[in-house]
Amino acid sequence: MKKFxxxxxxxxxxxxxxxxxxxxxxxxxxxxxxxxQAAVTETAKTEKLRVGIVQxxxxxxxxxxxxxxxxxxxxxxxxxxIEIIYKDAQGDPANVNxxxxxxxxxxxxxxxxxxxxxAQSAAAATKDIPIVFAAVSYPVKAGLVxxxxxxxxxxxxxxxxxxxxxxxxxxxxxxxxVKTYGFxxxxxxxxxxxxxxxxxxxxxxxxxxxxxxxxxxSSDLLxxxxxxxxxxxxxxxxxxxxxASAMPVLSAEAIKAGIPVYTGADxxxxxxxxxTVGIDYxxxxxxxxxxxxxxxxxxxxxxxxxxxxxxxSNIINMxxxxxxxxxxxxxxxxxxxxxx
Numbered sequence: 001m002k003k004f005x006x007x008x009x010x011x012x013x014x015x016x017x018x019x020x021x022x023x024x025x026x027x028x029x030x031x032x033x034x035x036x037q038a039a040v041t042e043t044a045k046t047e048k049l050r051v052g053i054v055q056x057x058x059x060x061x062x063x064x065x066x067x068x069x070x071x072x073x074x075x076x077x078x079x080x081x082i083e084i085i086y087k088d089a090q091g092d093p094a095n096v097n098x099x100x101x102x103x104x105x106x107x108x109x110x111x112x113x114x115x116x117x118x119a120q121s122a123a124a125a126t127k128d129i130p131i132v133f134a135a136v137s138y139p140v141k142a143g144l145v146x147x148x149x150x151x152x153x154x155x156x157x158x159x160x161x162x163x164x165x166x167x168x169x170x171x172x173x174x175x176x177x178v179k180t181y182g183f184x185x186x187x188x189x190x191x192x193x194x195x196x197x198x199x200x201x202x203x204x205x206x207x208x209x210x211x212x213x214x215x216x217x218s219s220d221l222l223x224x225x226x227x228x229x230x231x232x233x234x235x236x237x238x239x240x241x242x243x244a245s246a247m248p249v250l251s252a253e254a255i256k257a258g259i260p261v262y263t264g265a266d267x268x269x270x271x272x273x274x275x276t277v278g279i280d281y282x283x284x285x286x287x288x289x290x291x292x293x294x295x296x297x298x299x300x301x302x303x304x305x306x307x308x309x310x311x312x313s314n315i316i317n318m319x320x321x322x323x324x325x326x327x328x329x330x331x332x333x334x335x336x337x338x339x340x
Contacts, residue, residue, distance in 0.1 A: 048083040052103035056115040057091040059245045060267035064281035072289015133157030134288040137191035148306045158287045162264040164198040166277040180209040182232035186242040195238030218246035225253040239264040247271035275316040283311045
């Protein structure tokens with residue numbers, strides 16, 4: 001009997017020993033799994049969201065868009081978790097394609113192309129990476145979306161459609177004797193062509209005449225401007241990146257001939273143009289940044305339809321006005337943004 005009881009006690013001790021080892025092993029395994037999960041979670045928290053920004057050409061308007069889009073990203077709640085990769089294509093379409101190919105190859109989390117050509121290149125390069133474009137005046141005509149309110153692919157953004165009709169109304173107010181306008185634009189820029197078509201329609205409807213001069217690159221601008229002198233009373237240039245990059249050339253030639261230049265952007269007025277109902281590109285950049293943040297935080301592109309710049313302002317260059325011999329009373333320009 002004693003031997004039997006001894007055997008029972010020994011068996012119980014052995015069972016307890018193995019059970020204890022099993023429990024400790026399971027506990028160790030659970031702890032290891034928990035630690036691994038925690039490490040994965042921590043990695044996910046610290047892994048940067050990479051945003052590739054490509055700018056087609058360097059000039060003040062596009063620079064402001066980029067600057068304020070980046071501010072919007074960096075100052076957001078997820079700003080510390082965003083890595084900005086910015087590249088300037090320096091006006092070369094081939095560079096745009098190369099940059100975007102690099103972004104796609106690096107599998108960035110979002111691409112922000114600035115200007116129409118860059119946006120078209122990005123859309124052609126990827127159907128998976130979210131794209132939020134900036135400064136595309138006519139996204140539908142550019143083939144980026146089928147409708148401003150339908151963003152059912154991987155692309156959306158903020159349009160810088162300009163107030164063409166308002167610019168001509170401003171022109172008739174500031175320089176009422178103008179009867180013939182000169183239009184200068186780059187035929188390869190969708191934004192510029194579409195804006196000029198709207199300008200023509202306005203002139204046709206209001207009994208105003210116009211003469212066209214087209215360019216293909218900035219080196220054509222001086223000759224195009226000179227071809228209009230003596231034929232027109234004022235010049236209108238749309239949102240055209242090629243002209244914007246060489247605006248001082250046009251401004252100097254127009255001032256020399258005593259002809260006011262109405263523009264589609266505030267930066268062109270800063271560079272010597274006369275006046276505009278223009279876009280505040282800081283506002284546009286902020287809108288782009290805000291939209292990008294919403295999508296990076298998890299909102300779908302389909303819930304973020306294309307937006308239009310939400311703030312315009314009357315802008316006039318008083319130095320240019322004086323050079324042209326135009327006297328404007330303070331009541332007329334009291335609500336204008338004044339460029340000296």
